[in-house]
Amino acid sequence: MKQFSLLVLLILTTACGISKKAIEKTEETKKVENEIEIKKDIEVVNKEDIAVENIDPRVVQKDTIIVVETSELPLPPKPPKSTNNSKNSFDVRLNNILQNYVSENGEVNYSEIKNDRTDLDIYIDYISENLPEDSWSKNEKLAYWINAYNALTIDLILRNYPIKSIKDIKDPWDQRFWKFGEKWINLNQIEHEILRKMDEPRIHFAIVCASFSCPKLQNKAFTASNLDTQLTNATKEFLADKNRNIISADKLQLSKIFKWFAKDFKTDGNLIDFLNKYTEVEISSGAKKSFLDYNWDLND
Structure with a gap:
């Protein structure tokens, strides 16, 4: 009887260890999957591809990260020439x-x-x-x-x-x-x-x-x-x-x-x-x- 009790205790201990490892493996898998999803949502944009003023906030998702180089941005266009046609x-x-x-x-x-x-x-x-x-x-x-x-x-x-x-x-x-x-x-x-x-x-x-x-x-x-x-x-x-x-x-x-x-x-x-x-x-x-x-x- 004593031997039987020890056997049951051993089986339960082993099962708990396996469950813990499975849980940890599951958590690690979820963490990796989350990182992959975040990386998928990261969009790197160079200055040649897009200008700041062309970014439409309506199409930028909340998890999207846009990286834009801020140096050498294009200058604003020159104002149009005067069309005043006053003869005086x-x-x-x-x-x-x-x-x-x-x-x-x-x-x-x-x-x-x-x-x-x-x-x-x-x-x-x-x-x-x-x-x-x-x-x-x-x-x-x-x-x-x-x-x-x-x-x-x-x-x-x-x-x-x-x-x-x-x-x-x-x-x-x-x-x-x-x-x-x-x-x-x-x-x-x-x-x-x-x-x-x-x-x-x-x-x-x-x-x-x-x-x-x-x-x-x-x-x-x-x-x-x-x-x-x-x-x-x-x-x-x-x-x-x-x-x-x-x-x-x-x-x-x-x-x-x-x-x-x-x-x-x-x-x-x-x-x-x-x-x-x-x-x-x-x-x-x-x-x-x-x-x-x-x-x-x-x-x-």
Whole structure:
């Protein structure tokens, strides 16, 4: 009987040991399985695969760990360029240039503009991205293109400065340095394909080719609201300047502008009719006409 009791005790002890080992093995198995599940839920993301701002919190599970390198994150995009198409805003920047660097006589201080051409660059940048719209009036378009021509001529000189004459530049009026909208343009296109087609002969006394015999560069931008007055004043001033025209009742010594663009001054009568509108002298219809030599020296 005593031996039987010892045998039962031995069997029970062995069974308890086996159960304990089984329980421990089960717990270890669960622990390993849990670790595997956690590892399965860990997602390592490199900077090349995802940017922080692209992580959608709605799809990130609560057990998911996202590892992101925080160095060299992409910079935020630049703000879009201004789409302000206010016609009045064109004039302020150009006025700063003209009033600071152009004398009352139309002499241009190119060296000073070249030292600080920020205003000019901003102005050209702005007008090149804000072209006239179909809804603009004729005067609005004229003012825009006259100002553009003069600003681009200054820019052309600065690109080659110091020079003695615009003619020192190869094909100066055909250089395509400026992109307006989707097209590269030159000074000839502005003058002949745009401005001259608008049937306003007085533009010839507003656009300036950076030369002594050209009309003087006005030191104020042209504006649509005041354009007629500005063009009239520029025309009268040019005709009264004896360095550019010598006019009497029966004899005319004129700028070659009137020779090169003769047909532009015959849209409302003949040349004498045009001149009599803007001169104090009453020119006779039989006045003898000749043309002065053109001085291409730089207007500085």
